[in-house]
Amino acid sequence: QVQLVESGGGLVQPGGSLRLSCAASGSIFSINAMGWYRQGPGKQRELVAGITSGGRTNYGDSVKGRFTISRDNAKDTVYLQMNSLKPEDTAVYYCNAVEVHTSWGTIISLWGQGTQVTVSS
Numbered sequence: 496q497v498q499l500v501e502s503g504g505g506l507v508q509p510g511g512s513l514r515l516s517c518a519a520s521g522s523i524f525s526i527n528a529m530g531w532y533r534q535g536p537g538k539q540r541e542l543v544a545g546i547t548s549g550g551r552t553n554y555g556d557s558v559k560g561r562f563t564i565s566r567d568n569a570k571d572t573v574y575l576q577m578n579s580l581k582p583e584d585t586a587v588y589y590c591n592a593v594e595v596h597t598s599w600g601t602i603i604s605l606w607g608q609g610t611q612v613t614v615s616s
Contacts (some may be wrong), residue, residue, distance in 0.1 A: 497521030497597055497605065499590045504610030514576045517590030519571035519609055525542035527538070529566060529573040533586035533612075543588065544575060548569050557583075578616045 503515040514557065519526060530545030544554045545565035552564055563576040590607035 497523060497595060497602060499589070499592055499605055499607035501590045501607045501610040504508035504588060504612045506531070506613045506615065507580055507583060508616050509580060509614055510581050512576070512593070513580065513589075513612060515575040515588055515610060515612075517573045517575075519592055519595065519605075522598035523571055524596040524598065525572055526568075526592050529593070530574045530591050531564065531573070532589045532591055533584075534589070535583070540565070546573060563615060577612070579611075582614045584612060585614050605609070 498521060499514060500521050501517045503513060507513050528545055528547045529555055531543040532540050533543050534540040534568060535612050542555050544562055546552045546566045548566045548568060554562065560590065561579045566573045587609040588607045592605045595602040595605050
């Protein structure tokens, strides 16, 4: 079974930092792109950041300059370093993997279970 497991969420004060991790497990040969999405209360899910297997990144406008996505291809793990957090960053953060090549086939899109990030004083 292939799955994504997120960790690192929690409660942080405005201006603080958190680092999220997402590890893919199972019989995985390779993963094309990985990324983070978030869904705040009463809002639609939105892209936070994405990274390709080659290291090309893209960010949502609201997090540019504050968040940094990185990836360890050998560990099938993606990270999200979040700095200068604001209350509006409060959301459930979901990890996503695109084109997961496994020993039995390709998964087009795989999602993690989500991790809560709350920014509040």
